[in-house]
Amino acid sequence: MDLLSRFQIAIIDGDADRAAAVAEEITAGAEADPDAIISSLSGAMEAVGEKYETGEYFIPEMLRSAEAVEKALSLLDPYLFERRRDISGVIVIGTVKGDIHNIGKNIIVSALRASGYKVHDLGVNVPAARFAATVNEVNADLLLLSAFTTSTRQALIEVLQALEDAGLRGRVKVVSGGAAHSEELAREVGVDAFASDVKSTLAACRELLGS
Ligand code: B12
Known part of the structure; x- marks a missing residue:
């Protein structure tokens, strides 16, 4: 075998x-x-x-x-992952509130770090306010939301609302992904891009950062 x-x-x-x-x-x-x-x-x-x-x-x-x-x-x-140092950007990532799946997210974190991004990984079951506070603190270019179970729809909406309330939505792009998460759901909740694997995540980040 x-x-x-x-x-x-x-x-x-x-x-x-x-x-x-x-x-x-x-x-x-x-x-x-x-x-x-x-x-x-x-x-x-x-x-x-x-x-x-x-x-x-x-x-x-x-x-x-x-x-x-x-x-x-x-x-x-x-x-x-291929180690690169020619890409720059600050990314905040985490699995949304109510969800503790982290394998896929951890793979994405490794791929982003290898690509040269500075990544702040907030872990799992992250409340909306913590995402918004960290985006502000580290002046993030991108926020990546990991959502695995379909019941995380509300949690995604809360994160976008928290960004809006903190006046941050205009300055940070949001990408979502994860098992049981779909392009449709992403569009419905209003994120900027959806990605289903490492390749599409790296492509979405590059495109949104114009790098
Ligand atoms: C392992 C696992 C668990 C483990 C998680 C352990 C851990 N450390 O992560 C445990 C046992 C804890 C678990 C618990 C539960 N689970 Co579970 N779990 C899985 C399982 C089998 C594998 C997920 C996985 O790791 N896949 C491997 C990785 C590499 O793939 P991936 O996650 O898809 O990641 C890739 C992409 O999605 C993408 N990606 C991932 N994250 C991100 C993030 C961003 C920002 C981007 C852009 C891209 C991206 O890139 C990755 C690499 O290619 C899936 C089944 C499945 N088919 O996915 C169910 C699954 C996700 N679980 C499910 C369920 C229902 C549960 C429970 C509710 C069960 C229960 N009754 O308690 C709980 C929920 C607990 C909670 N509150 O979160 C359902 C969800 C169904 C749904 N539609 O909601 C699934 C689909 C199983 C099923 N078929 O029923 N689970």
Whole structure:
């Protein structure tokens, strides 16, 4: 079985030690393609989500798979994204209130930092007021909102309202993304752009910053 298939199975099984061992093998090999690694990791979490939907997995199993991803990602991180220093911009990012999913967000944070952006990661379950306060404090160019469950619609609206109330909406562009989040939802709540993966996120940031 090839390395990436073994990687996926270790994640689906929620075996962090095995996922880390395969990650080490991947970094040792010359053929590690970053896009293939990320899509195999996403595919594995997709399968975990399906097992949850069909009642085969419950929260503890999802959490074990998430831990396996986190351990593997900490080893893979230096190999995943091209290091660039020619892009500049200040970005605030976080997962909105009521939502604690962070794997996808953390991948985006790594990709942005590797690209040269200064990133302030506020973590998960972030209240609207904290996003607005940090945007103001660090004079952010972009605010990236991670939203995974569909029930985060209201939380997204609250962040945009908090920016508006603080007089910041005109000076910061907002991008949203995350599993179970859609272009339609993004348009409905009024963010400036929606992105569904690393590539489209980096493209949206470059476009909005004109860089
Ligand atoms: C792992 C997981 C969990 C873990 C999270 C652990 C962690 N540390 O993150 C735990 C167990 C905690 C969890 C809890 C719950 N979960 Co959950 N979870 C998942 C699962 C299986 C994988 C998500 C993941 O990490 N994917 C891998 C990453 C790499 O992919 P990604 O997140 O899509 O990220 C990519 C893009 O979206 C994008 N991106 C991500 N973030 C951002 C941010 C920005 C700004 C941008 C631009 C782009 C971007 O780039 C990333 C890289 O390509 C998904 C299933 C799925 N198919 O996604 C369900 C899923 C998201 N969960 C779901 C649900 C329902 C829940 C719970 C409500 C379950 C419950 N009954 O309690 C709770 C919610 C808790 C809460 N308040 O948030 C549903 C959401 C359904 C919906 N439409 O609302 C899903 C879709 C599962 C399902 N099919 O039912 N979950």
